Amino acid sequence: MTDNINILIASSNAKRQSAERSFRVYGIFAIILSLSFLFIMIGSIGLRGATAFKQSFVQIEMEIPSDKIDADNIKRARFGKLLKAALRDSFPDLKSRKEKKQLYKLISSNAEYSIRDQVLQSPEIIGTKAKFWVRASSDVDMYLKGYIDTNIPEDQRRISDLQLSWIGKFQDAGQIESRFNTRFFLGGDSREPEQAGILGAVIGSALSLLVCFLIAFPLGVFAAVYLEEFAPKGKLSRVIEININNLAAVPSIVFGLLGLAIFLNFFNLPRSTPLVGGMVLALMTLPTIIIASRAALRAVPPSIRQAAIGLGASKVQTTFHHVIPLAMPGMLTGSIIGMAQALGETAPLLMIGMVAFIVDVPQGITDAATALPVQIFLWADSPERGFLEKTSAAILVLLVFLIVMNLVAIILRRRLEKRW
Amino acid sequence: MRKLSRREIDMSLTKSAITATTSALALLAFAHVANARDQINIVGSSTVFPFSTTVAERFGNNTDFKTPVVESTGSGGGLKLFCSGIGENTPDITNASRRIKASEVELCAKNDVKEIIEVKIGFDGIVLANSRTADIINLTRKDIFLALAKNVPDGEGKTKPNPYKTWAEVNSELPAIKIEVLGPPPTSGTRDAFVELAMEGGCKKVDWIKAMKKSDKQAYKTLCHTIREDGAFVEAGENDNLIVQKLEVNPNAFGIFGYSFLDQNSDKVQGSMVGDVEPTFENIADGAYPISRSLFFYVKKAHIGVIPGIEEFLEEFMSEDASGEDGYLADKGLIPMTEDEAEEWKSQISNLENLAL
Structure with missing residues (x-):
């Protein structure tokens, strides 16, 4: 009899153990597979985006004649002609218009403005001959980064043999340098890839999230506190709960439409601003925050409440002095996760005009602004080849932004968390 | 001691939540009295978008006006927004990769947008x-x-x-x-x-x-x-x-x-x-x-003089530097009009002539 049972146990044991082993193998396999996907994704974006952090500069020697540039009105002065003349001076044997045009295309079409800004900073160089480092045009930059294949016929590439020979001469003379692209981090958007920066979008996203947090967090927390601690449990509160859960799953574009109808058309708030963007994102994250906050409140042991009430605290005192502080880490984590979700949204912003080309870096919540994912979308959609690397670099910036937000969530939770 | 200080942090967090709500509400109230728009607002076709944005950027660099905001909404969507009325909350200019339709002109007129300037910028x-x-x-x-x-x-x-x-x-x-x-x-x-x-x-x-x-x-x-x-x-x-x-x-x-x-x-x-x-x-x-096909943009005449810089923007767009044969827009892929046609449009536009279908 016992033998039989032993055999039974032994055979079922083998079965159970093999099931356990294979389950572990599946688990490890799933993790390896998702890790490798993540690795491939970030790796390919990183490889493509890494070159965007460097930018080629060309050194141009240029006379700043005091009779053409008015020292009192530098901002208005047009440096374009002087720059073209300086370029022609470096290659004096050019005659045809076409060749000259090709020459001008070596440097960024916005180079005249960067020279203007340099002169503005040090007006004493007016009347002298000075050396300026200006951005190379995107085509030249792409060539120097190895994105243009020079083996294909000349008429099929965006850089001609003549231009290649000029670049060679500049290189021999040490007049081409690859530098860290500070403008990418400190500038606004531009139509010229070599000039485009991400700061406007980063600030736009930050401002929108700030508005979103200021509205959604207090509203969400108070709604959750009321629903969890004060509201009578009945049919009505169940209906509200179900509706909040459903709202969390509504496609984000719907909130954009709502924002368009209410904030823009009814309240006449300004279009394309982080104020309205943040309000729409707040509508979107509110359900997430309420749900997370309620879960956090529910996780506070009832003994805390009972003890407080037992010592004579009122319901409000119990909630605000004891329950909310204990639930705060969970609430904050939930809110930050909701906001991280909001950071990646473009659809609701489309309806309220934040999918736009905006050069000026926003100074406040009522200035026109765009957001990081929108900037990625706009660059990915641009015809210029130079925007390919910018797109990947912008994705990296977005990822860093997300990681920072999640880090804040983790740190806050660690600092505030209490254990029983 | 340590516990107490944590407690204080928690209390201050609760308080800050309350202040946040108040400030959020104050923020809303202030936003409403935001100053008048001093930035040109452009909407419309995604085909014209690369050209419009290039001019906008140049315009912002060359003048003291703010750089216009350009949204890519598609020709139809842009005209719909454009025709929704007059006032700072409506766009000043809309880009279109086709000519405005009679039905759209009617919609515009119904919403008091009666004077429109048509600008042809070239071909695609x-x-x-x-x-x-x-x-x-x-x-x-x-x-x-x-x-x-x-x-x-x-x-x-x-x-x-x-x-x-x-x-x-x-x-x-x-x-x-x-x-x-x-x-x-x-x-x-x-x-x-x-x-x-x-x-x-x-x-x-x-x-x-x-x-x-x-x-x-x-x-x-x-x-x-x-x-x-x-x-x-x-x-x-x-x-x-x-x-x-x-x-x-x-x-x-x-x-x-x-x-x-x-x-x-x-x-x-x-x-x-x-x-x-x-x-x-x-x-x-x-x-x-x-x-x-021809590419256009449409300007709301009622906004000229109200929103600063519209006339100057038009000037920049129609300049030889921009939409001329060797202009910077040609580098972006815009096909310019012949000189005669361009001259004709320029004179129409500098006189701010109204659109006539």
């Missing part, structure tokens, strides 16, 4: 391109229609569902490769123009269909404008870069996009000839290439 060619590794083909518009329409004539004055699988079946001079065309979705202005210029252009070449235009316009439109849905035409989304990438890996496929993308990617893709004409800058400019 729509190309059918394939990978550099394949051969250039020479199509007629009729070939394009027969290859891509949902229903095609059956040779007996009736229509049948499109039976053609390869280009050679459409026209024996074309290569015997599978018909595979990547194009923009119906929301795109490029698609509208392609359907109108290439498909309808080819459709009209069949005599009985041409006659049908007079007798039954609706049926004529349906026949000429409906693109096949059996997989030979793939809607590739609005992202033209994606189409270029797909063409690179599949030499048998063709893609439909604007000339500016061909211009920027000439090392990877080549434009097919249409009616023996290559899609080059010169051919589109002089009208020899058949699939090209």
Whole structure:
């Protein structure tokens, strides 16, 4: 009899153990597979985006004649002609218009403005001959980064043999340098890839999230506190709960439409601003925050409440002095996760005009602004080849932004968390 | 001691939540009295977007005005916003890759937008391109229609569902490769123009269909404008870069996009000839290439003088530096008008003449 049972146990044991082993193998396999996907994704974006952090500069020697540039009105002065003349001076044997045009295309079409800004900073160089480092045009930059294949016929590439020979001469003379692209981090958007920066979008996203947090967090927390601690449990509160859960799953574009109808058309708030963007994102994250906050409140042991009430605290005192502080880490984590979700949204912003080309870096919540994912979308959609690397670099910036937000969530939770 | 300080942190957090709400409400109240808009607001066509933004950036750099905000909403969406009324909350300018329709002018007038200035900025060619590794083909518009329409004539004055699988079946001079065309979705202005210029252009070449235009316009439109849905035409989304990438890996496929993308990617893709004409800058400019359209933008006259910088922006856009033959917009792929036509438009615009359809 016992033998039989032993055999039974032994055979079922083998079965159970093999099931356990294979389950572990599946688990490890799933993790390896998702890790490798993540690795491939970030790796390919990183490889493509890494070159965007460097930018080629060309050194141009240029006379700043005091009779053409008015020292009192530098901002208005047009440096374009002087720059073209300086370029022609470096290659004096050019005659045809076409060749000259090709020459001008070596440097960024916005180079005249960067020279203007340099002169503005040090007006004493007016009347002298000075050396300026200006951005190379995107085509030249792409060539120097190895994105243009020079083996294909000349008429099929965006850089001609003549231009290649000029670049060679500049290189021999040490007049081409690859530098860290500070403008990418400190500038606004531009139509010229070599000039485009991400700061406007980063600030736009930050401002929108700030508005979103200021509205959604207090509203969400108070709604959750009321629903969890004060509201009578009945049919009505169940209906509200179900509706909040459903709202969390509504496609984000719907909130954009709502924002368009209410904030823009009814309240006449300004279009394309982080104020309205943040309000729409707040509508979107509110359900997430309420749900997370309620879960956090529910996780506070009832003994805390009972003890407080037992010592004579009122319901409000119990909630605000004891329950909310204990639930705060969970609430904050939930809110930050909701906001991280909001950071990646473009659809609701489309309806309220934040999918736009905006050069000026926003100074406040009522200035026109765009957001990081929108900037990625706009660059990915641009015809210029130079925007390919910018797109990947912008994705990296977005990822860093997300990681920072999640880090804040983790740190806050660690600092505030209490254990029983 | 340590516990107490934590407690204090928690308390202050609760308090800060309350302050946050108050400040959020204050913020809302203040936003309402935000100062008048001092930045030009432009909406409209995604085809005109690259040109409009380039001018906007230059304008911001060259003048003391703020850089205009340019949104890409599509031609139809832009006109709808534009015509929604007068005031700072409505756009000042809308871009369009087609001319404004009479119905849209009516909508505008209904909402008090009665004076509109029309500006033509140049042309854009729509190309059918394939990978550099394949051969250039020479199509007629009729070939394009027969290859891509949902229903095609059956040779007996009736229509049948499109039976053609390869280009050679459409026209024996074309290569015997599978018909595979990547194009923009119906929301795109490029698609509208392609359907109108290439498909309808080819459709009209069949005599009985041409006659049908007079007798039954609706049926004529349906026949000429409906693109096949059996997989030979793939809607590739609005992202033209994606189409270029797909063409690179599949030499048998063709893609439909604007000339500016061909211009920027000439090392990877080549434009097919249409009616023996290559899609080059010169051919589109002089009208020899058949699939090209005019690009416009529309300005709300009531906003001139209210929103600062509109007149100056117009000036910048129409300057030789911008939309001239050697202007910076030509570098971006815009095909400029002939000098005579440009002069005519310039005088109209500097007089701020109203749109007349």
